[in-house]
Amino acid sequence: MSTQTYQISPAEKKFIGLHLFFAVAALSIGALFGPLQALEHAGLDLYPYLKPVFQSYYQGLTLHGVLNALVWTTFFITGFLTLAVTNGLQRPLKYPTLNKVGFWTMVVGLVTAAIPLLLDEASVLYTFYPPMKAHWAFYLGLTLVVVGSWIEGYGFFYTFAAWRKDNPGVRSPLSAFGAIITMGMWQIATLGVATEILTMLLPWSLGIIDATDPQLARTYFWFTGHPLVYFWLLPAYLSWYSFLPKQVGGKLFSDALSRFAFWLFFLLSVPLGFHHQYVDPGVPAGWKLLHAILTYSVFLPSMMTAFTVVASLEKAGRARGGKGLFGWIRALPWSDPSVSSQLLAGILFFFGGIGGLANASYNVNLVLHNTAWVPGHFHLTVASAVTMSFMGISYWLVPFITGNKLMSKKLANWATWLWFVGMVIFSNAMHVVGLLGAPRRTPLGLAPYVPEEWSGHLLRVGIGGTIMFFGIYLYIYVLARTAWSKKAEKVTIEIPLAESEHDPQDTPEWLDKWVPWIIGTIALLVIAYGPQLVDQIGNISLNAPGGRVW
Amino acid sequence: MTSKSSMHIDPYERNWIIISIVLLVTFATVVGVAGFAFGIQVPSPEQRVDPRTVADEGPWADPGLRELSPGKYEAYILAQTWVYMPREMSVPVGSEVTFYITSKDVQHGFKLQDTNLNVQVVPGQVSKLTITFDEAGDYNYICTEYCGAGHAAMFGTLHVEP
Numbered sequence: 001m002s003t004q005t006y007q008i009s010p011a012e013k014k015f016i017g018l019h020l021f022f023a024v025a026a027l028s029i030g031a032l033f034g035p036l037q038a039l040e041h042a043g044l045d046l047y048p049y050l051k052p053v054f055q056s057y058y059q060g061l062t063l064h065g066v067l068n069a070l071v072w073t074t075f076f077i078t079g080f081l082t083l084a085v086t087n088g089l090q091r092p093l094k095y096p097t098l099n100k101v102g103f104w105t106m107v108v109g110l111v112t113a114a115i116p117l118l119l120d121e122a123s124v125l126y127t128f129y130p131p132m133k134a135h136w137a138f139y140l141g142l143t144l145v146v147v148g149s150w151i152e153g154y155g156f157f158y159t160f161a162a163w164r165k166d167n168p169g170v171r172s173p174l175s176a177f178g179a180i181i182t183m184g185m186w187q188i189a190t191l192g193v194a195t196e197i198l199t200m201l202l203p204w205s206l207g208i209i210d211a212t213d214p215q216l217a218r219t220y221f222w223f224t225g226h227p228l229v230y231f232w233l234l235p236a237y238l239s240w241y242s243f244l245p246k247q248v249g250g251k252l253f254s255d256a257l258s259r260f261a262f263w264l265f266f267l268l269s270v271p272l273g274f275h276h277q278y279v280d281p282g283v284p285a286g287w288k289l290l291h292a293i294l295t296y297s298v299f300l301p302s303m304m305t306a307f308t309v310v311a312s313l314e315k316a317g318r319a320r321g322g323k324g325l326f327g328w329i330r331a332l333p334w335s336d337p338s339v340s341s342q343l344l345a346g347i348l349f350f351f352g353g354i355g356g357l358a359n360a361s362y363n364v365n366l367v368l369h370n371t372a373w374v375p376g377h378f379h380l381t382v383a384s385a386v387t388m389s390f391m392g393i394s395y396w397l398v399p400f401i402t403g404n405k406l407m408s409k410k411l412a413n414w415a416t417w418l419w420f421v422g423m424v425i426f427s428n429a430m431h432v433v434g435l436l437g438a439p440r441r442t443p444l445g446l447a448p449y450v451p452e453e454w455s456g457h458l459l460r461v462g463i464g465g466t467i468m469f470f471g472i473y474l475y476i477y478v479l480a481r482t483a484w485s486k487k488a489e490k491v492t493i494e495i496p497l498a499e500s501e502h503d504p505q506d507t508p509e510w511l512d513k514w515v516p517w518i519i520g521t522i523a524l525l526v527i528a529y530g531p532q533l534v535d536q537i538g539n540i541s542l543n544a545p546g547g548r549v550w
Numbered sequence: 551m552t553s554k555s556s557m558h559i560d561p562y563e564r565n566w567i568i569i570s571i572v573l574l575v576t577f578a579t580v581v582g583v584a585g586f587a588f589g590i591q592v593p594s595p596e597q598r599v600d601p602r603t604v605a606d607e608g609p610w611a612d613p614g615l616r617e618l619s620p621g622k623y624e625a626y627i628l629a630q631t632w633v634y635m636p637r638e639m640s641v642p643v644g645s646e647v648t649f650y651i652t653s654k655d656v657q658h659g660f661k662l663q664d665t666n667l668n669v670q671v672v673p674g675q676v677s678k679l680t681i682t683f684d685e686a687g688d689y690n691y692i693c694t695e696y697c698g699a700g701h702a703a704m705f706g707t708l709h710v711e712p
Contacts, residue, residue, distance in 0.1 A: 056699070058696065058698075058699070058701075061696075125696055129656075129657050129695075131655070131656055131657075131673060132656045132657070132696075132697075132698065213674065214657055214672050214673050214674060214675075215672050215674060215675050218670075218672070253560070253563075254558070254559070254560065254563065256557045256558060256559075257557070257559065257563065260557070277670075278592050279592060279593060279668055279669045279670045279677075280593065280670050280672065280675075281593045281594075281595065281596060281669065281670065281671075281672055281675040281676055281677040281678070282595055282672060282674075282675045283594075283595070284594050284595055285585075285591070285592050285593075285594040288592055289581075289582070289585060292578070292581060293578050296574045296577055296578050297574065299570075299574055300567075300570055300571065300574060303566070303567070303570040304563075304566075304567060304570070307562075307563055307566045307567075308563070311560075311562070311563070357577065361577070361581050362581045362584075362585055362590075362592065363581060363584045363585055363590040363592075363666075364581075366590070366592065366666045366667075366668050367666065367668070369661075369668050369670075369694070370659045370661065370668070370670075370694035370695055371661075371694065437661070437663045437664065437692075439659065439661065439692055439693070439694040440694065441694075441695070441696040441701070442694075442696075442701060442702050443702050444702070446702040446703060447692075447702040447703065447705075448703060448705065449663075449690045449692055449705045502558055506558065507557070508557050511557075539598075541598060541600075541674055543600050543601060543602060543673075543674055544601050544656075544673040544674055545602065546655065546656050546673070547655075549631050549655070549656055549697060549698025549699065550698050550699045
């Protein structure tokens, strides 16, 4: 299976490269606001100096969340998964035009949403809870981004189906399989936010209906909001399973359990959204407890992933001469920035996972909810595990696409380490100050209730955020110089697709069958969400008109 | 060739999975016990109100403390941009206070610092939680959900008097 006979065509490379271009362009604007927020917490508010262009902390925070967490991720993921599907299946996209339509729909959506964002007409943060009312173009733009990602997903499904038809009985290649799982889960997960926008927010912002039901909107939103996290994470896992072992000179430890983990994510990613609503008044406590238990169960495939990935890395490290309990870690090729980024991503994710368990705890969450702990936590997940993995992937993917050698391994490693060190300082301080009671989403320099005991931690927030700023722009600089240098040395990169230790054909067939898992997923969704959706939709009260409050 | 219906699982990996499951069941049990045996509460549906009229009629038209019996209070709190009504309250130490919180405009948060009282305030819904104050002091309640331009300044104080 490891022989790569199919060569991704120049047109496909360009198409994947366009995804990366928009992803990194969004990141380059979104990341600008990170240090502004962090420095504000440390007592240095630079927003007044940006006044003609950016109106407030909240506008900056909205741009930061939307461009980084929604746009950078979605564009990178659809591009990377295009590679995983075509390279994994060793064939071109079945309907390249369909994928192009999907991609450009996403771009139109991005531009449509960006205009009101930049004009301060949509400073509602990336959760856009009604009845805080943004310009309709913001909701329309987000819808188009999601619809575009759906269409790209259909393109993958058709390609996969065509492969299956030509290869009956053959185990699907893990990288393509993971890509299809990710996009399949995404189709189900996004039904929540699509319903929220299309039945409530868009008609309301256009003046067709007068008011909203904010509680029902929250339920719709969090139907999508938590699986969104897995939409970000699964492509990183895919890289850790299918590419990283090869990059360290090893093999994937277990094809079967990797596949099983993906299926558990497919099954369990969606029916647990109420754990974001533990303190919502309109959701019964019993349903919250059920979702708490389901949230614990989705932790299992992450634990399995941790084992499989670490086992693959340890075997490779020992084969490279690493000895002792931890010596194999040092033996890994840390000088390769693609490897170091992904290893550091995994280390930070260990702490992100522990914090996630605290968040998921029905009662402990009472102490953490809406505090600085929460952004501290998701900076360890989406901004570390996911973003650092994507940084690592792009260190080989951009040279693969452009044919240009990575501008400097050394600078790329510096970018990665700066981000890592900054993140350790920043996220630890955010967790601690959150436990002390500091709210999230708040310019604390303007808050009258900040006690003296927070100030040391807030200073560390500012220091960490500033170091991260240098890390991320160094990363963008290295990528840009790699992609657009005329003098760059030409290289031919072979896609680092890892083999499995066992022949994938030995993986049991039930791990490669779709219908039973899809039926199970729908059944679990109906059990976990059905009664509450029927109840909340049945008792809908569109009585919160809201408006613009910024 | 192994059989195609069974999965090859390394012994270490099998143990790891078992330990993981035991851990997760333990966590879930602890949370369940805390929820039921220690009475740690999260809000549940209490009542629906109309945010357009809630400030004009009913208990939130006159927000504040009501003494039900000695040491037992209800606190009706109305959140709005960018202030809580009332901004200040006082109860004697040892009091049990049941909070009924709603909003007349957008979503807010209500976090009573240094306690487990932390709720989302959603227009149209009433967030209800009960808490007993065993220690005297000034407890700030702060808005923890972004609610617009003046969000950072939105807070109030509950004085628990010795």
